[in-house]
Amino acid sequence: MLIRNRIDRRTDLPGPTQQTPSVIAYYLRRSSADPLYFSIAAQLAHCNAHSHSLGGEFDQQRLLFVDRHRSGATTIGREGIAAMLEAARQGRFRILVVRSICRLTRNATDAARLHEQLTGLGVSIHVAGRGQVQQYEIMLLALSAQRERLRMMASLMDGKRRAAVSGEFFGSWPTYGYDRIDGPDWRKNVNQAAILERCFREVDAGLNLQDLAKLLNGECIPARNGGIWRPRHFFARGRGLLDRPILKGVFVWSLWGEKPITISRPDLAVISADLFDRVNERYGVPTRTQEPRTRAPFLLGLVRCACGDRMHLAEDGNAMHLHCRTAQIGGGCDRTKGFSTSIVARQVLHLFRHEILDPDSGPELEEGRRIEWQGLNATVQAERDRVSARIEQIAHELDALSQDEEEIDPYAAAACCELELEHHKLSERLTQLVVPPFGALDWERVDVDRARILRVMERLPSMSRSGEDLRVIELVRSIVSEIELDIREDGYQLRVWFGAPGAPKGFDAVDRLAGRWWMRWFPMPPKGPLRYPEVVLGHQRRAEAGMFRLDDGDWAAVEPVIRNAPRLGPRDRTMAEAILFIGMTGLPAKYFPERYEPCAPLLKHARPGAVWRGMYEVLHQRCSPVVAEAGPAARILHEDLNSRAHAHPVPPLEDPSPWCNPKA
Template sequence: MIPAAIYARFSTELQSERSIADQIALCEDFAAREGLEVVARYDDAARSGGSMLGRDGLTALMADARGGRFAVVIVEALDRLSRDMEDLAGLHKRLTFAGVEIRAVHEGRVDTMLVGLRGLIGQLYREDNAHKIRRGMAGRVGDGLFAGGLTYGYRPVPGEKGRRVIVEEEAAIVRRVFAAFAAGRSPRDIAARLNAEGVKPPRGSRWNASTINGSASRGNGILRNPVYAGRIVWNRVRMIRDPDTGRRLSRVNPRAAWREAEAPELAIVEPALFDRVQEMKAGRAARRPERQRRPKHILSGLLRCAGCGGGLSVYGADRSGRRRLRCTRQAESATCPAPATFYLDSVERAVLDRLGAELRHPEAIAEFVREYHAERRRLAAGAGARRASLERAEAQAAREVARLVEAIAQGQGDPALLGPRATEAETRRKALAAEVAALAEAAPVVTLHPAVLERYAAQLARLDRALGRALEAGEAEAAEALRELVESVTVAPDPARPGGLYIAVTGRLNALLGAGAFPGGVRGSMVAEDGFEPPTRGL
C-alpha cells in the first residue's frame, strides 16, 4: 500500500478541539477507500491559514516529506494547508519536488490548476472575512461599545460583549495624572511619583513617561486617549502580518478612517480638562527650535550610573551650593543595586580635563587615521559583495520572467495565474536593476582628506576654548562641542581608592577607533570631599 500522511488544522481558539479529530477521521476514511496506508498524522490547532510561520505540524510534515517518509498528503480541503495563494503554491511546488502528491477529500487529486483556483478562493475568503469582522466592529463602536481590548480604568461587563464600566480605583489614578500634568508636572515626574508609591501600572512592572505620554499619531497613552473624556475612537491603527517573519505589526490609519462615538457614561475626566491637556501638549510639540529645551549643563543627557546603567540627573545642592547628581532609576523606583550621589562640578572638571589631554595625544590621531583606512577598506569590500548579490538576483528575476512568458506563449498554464506572476517578477527585476544602477562602484581607498583632520582639530579647539568658561557662562557651547566627541559618561566610586571617582568616557570616536583607543576610561584623581558624596539616607 502507498504510505500517506494526514494533515489537519483549525484557525482560532474559539473553535472546538474536536475539529482536529473530525478532520483526521474523515481523512482516514478517505485513505481506506483509496487504498492508502496512513503512516503519520500532523496537526496545527488554533493556527491561522494566512501564514506558514508558527505552524509546527506543517513544518514537521514538510521535513518528513523531504525525507521520503510518505508519498501522499491527505487533507480535508486545500485551505487546511493554506489560505494564502503564495504559500499554497509554494507548498505544492516543494511537495511535488519531493515526489509527494496532495489529495483532498472534497477535491481529489490536486494539480497546478486546482492549487491556483483554491489558493485564490482561500485568500479572497480570508480577506472578505476580515472586512466583515471590521464592519461588525465599526457597528459596535457606533452603538457606543468597545471594539478593542481592555483600557486602563475600565473593566468588561460579563455577558455584554463590548460593554465597559469604570473601575473607580484606576479612574482615580487617571484623574490624578491629568490634574498633575495640567498643574505643570512632567510625565516623567508623574511616573516617578506613581512608582515611588507602588501604584500598579496598566501593564508591566512600572510606570514610564511613555505610559503617560502615549503617541500623538496613535492617540494612545493616558493623556491622549479620548475615551477618558467620553469619546470612543476606533480604527486608529491596523494590524498587518509581516510576510517574512509572520509577526503582526501595527500601522497608523489615516485620520479619515477613524470611527468615533460619544460615550459620556465612560467619561473619567471633564472634557474641558482633557481639551486643555491636549492644547498644552500641542503647544509643547509646536515649540520653535530656538525655544526648545537646551542642555542645562555640559554633560546633560550623557551621564550614566555605573550601578544600573540608568541616567544621572541634578536633584539639588548641598549647604555650600554645590549641585549634586543622583541615579534617576533609584529616585523613581529604588531599583539601583549601587546607588550613590556625586558633585556635578567635580565630574565635569574631571571629564573635561582628562578628555582634552587624551584626545590631543599624537597616538590617538595616528590611530584615528589607521582605523579610518581599515574601515574604508571594509566598506569597499562590502559594497562590492552587495553589488554582486544584487546582480545575481536581477539575473534570476529576468530568467523567471522569461520562463513565465514562454509558458504563457506555449499555452502551458493559465494566463490568469501566470500573468500576474510574470508582472510581479518583472517589477522585482526593475527594482533590482535600479538598485544596481544606484549603487556606485566600490570606491578606491584614498588618502585621508585634510578636511577630516581639520574638522577633528577644530572640534578639539572648540573644546579647548570652552574649557575655561565651561563652568560659568559658556556651558551651552561646551555641551555642543562635547556631543560631537562623547556618547556617554559613566560615573562610579573608584573601587581602587575609597572616596575616589571612576569616570568611564565612551566617545563617538570609539566606533571608528575601537575599544582599544581608551581601554581604561578616563580616571579622575579626586578625594571624597571633592567629588563623591556619600549616599543620602532614603535615596
C-alpha cells in the first residue's frame, strides 16, 4: 500500500526543463618541442569536433586562449592560462575543452590546483574525444604527462651527450678568440688570441684587473662586444675571457653540470696549461660577495655622466659618491673625480621647489610634458600594432604548416620551431609596450609639496622610508627622466631632462630636441656644514623657536654637570643650552643662532664633549623632551664633537631607518 501510494503521488511530475546550451572555451598550447600533431590548428580542429558533439556555444574572439612556445612544466609566465582563469572568474564560460591534459599542464600539482580552481568556479574540464574528466582522472593523466616530459628531457640530454662525446656537438655560442666555421667546430682568431695571450702575461706579472682594463682601453683595443674592457669580463666562473678551459686546449661540455664531458683540442690552445692554471688559481675563484648597501640615494638609476655612461655608486663611510664607470677603467672619459650624491639631490630638490612647483613657470612645463607623453603614446601604439600584425601573420603561417596531420615534414617542423620562438619573443615584447599614465601635478597641494621638499632638504644627506620622503621621491621620479652630471675642476654642471619616465625599452622617455631640460653650472660646494645650508638654517630656526630650551627641572638636573666643567666661563642656563645645541646638531660654535652668539667666544678653545655626554645621560634618564628627537650623530657619545660631521635634525617620522635595499 505504501509503495502504491508513492507511485500515485509521482504520476503528475513535470517534464524535463529546456536547458540552454553551455558556453564553451578552448585552451591551446604548443611548445617548440611538440610534434605537429599538437599544433594549434590540429588542437583547434579536435576541440571544434568535441564542441559540436556537446551542442554548446563557442566564441572564438573571446573564449580562445592560446599559449605559444610555452612549457607545460609550470603555469608561471603563461598569459593564455592566466586570461582563461580570469574569464572563468567572470563567469564567461562553463566548459573548458583541451586537446589533452598535457596541453593544459605537465605537472600533477598544477593539474590538481587548476581542477580545484575551475571546479569551484563552476567550470568542467573536457578532453576532446574523451569527455569530461574527474579529479582522479586529471591527476593520473597529468602525472603521465609529467613522466613523459622528464623522459623527453632525459632523451634530449642523452642525445646531446653522445654527440658531445663523438665530437659532433662542440658548441655554437660566440666566444672571444675563436671563429665559427662550417660544421660544429671552431678555429683560432689570430689577432684576438694574441690579445688573450698578452692578458695572461700581464696578469701573471702582477697587474690587477682594473689596471689591465685601463691598459687595453688606453690602446683603443676593441673588447669582446666592440665596447670597452671592464674588469668583470675577465673571470666569470668558466665563461669569462681568461677562465675558459678551451684556452689551454680543453673543451668542457656541461661545465657546471653533474657529468661534464672533457674533449681534448690542443689545436685550439692559446696559452700553455701551466700559465692558465697559475693565473686562474689566483683570480679564477667565484666572485666575492658584495656587502649590502646601508643606504641608497633616491636618484639611483637616473644620473649619467656627460660621456653617456652610467655613474657607479661607491659608499665611503657615511658618504656616497658617484663615479663614471668609463673613467674608472680608462675608457676615454677624463672625469675621474667622484661627486657626492647628496649634493646632486639637493640641487634637484632645490630646482623642484623653486621652479617646477612655481605656479608661473610650472604649468607651461607640464603642458610640454603632456604633449611629449601623447607623442610617446602614439609611437608605442604604432609599434604595438606592428607587433600584433606580425604575431597574427605568424599564427596563420603555423596553421598553414600544420594542416596535414598524417605526414609530418621535418622541414615544416623546423620552420614551426623557428616561428614559435619568434611568436614567443614578439608576445613578450607586446606585454612590454605599455606607456604609464601621465603623472600630472596637483596644483592645489603645491604648497604642501614645497614644504615636504624643504623638510627633506633639511635632513640631507639622510633619506628615510617615511611617507613624507616617499611622496617626495615619487614626485621627483614622475617628472625627471635623466640627470646628466658633468664634473669639472672648478665646479660641476647639472642637466635635468623632463619627460615621461617609465618609457618602454627602446623608446626615449624625453625628446632631447624639444628643449624641456634645465641646466645650471655650480662651483664646488664648500667643506663643512655649509654644503647643506638648509640644514644649518633649519637648526637655527628650531633653536630660535625654543627647541633646545631647558625648563627648570632639566636645568636643576644638569646644573651640577655644568658647574664641574673647567674653562667654560659663565656656567648659566644659556651656556648649557648652547652646549646642548652643539651636541644635538653637531654644528660648531660659529654657526650659533643669535640667542647663543655670546657663548661662541667662550667655547672657542673649550672642548664641550665631556659636558655634553654628561648632560645627555642625565636628560635621557629623565626622559626629557629636549633629547627625545636627537639626531643620529647625537647618540654617538664616544666621539669628539669637534671632529665629527654635523648631525641631522630628525622630526617624528613613520620609519626613520635609512634605505637598506637599493633595488626597492
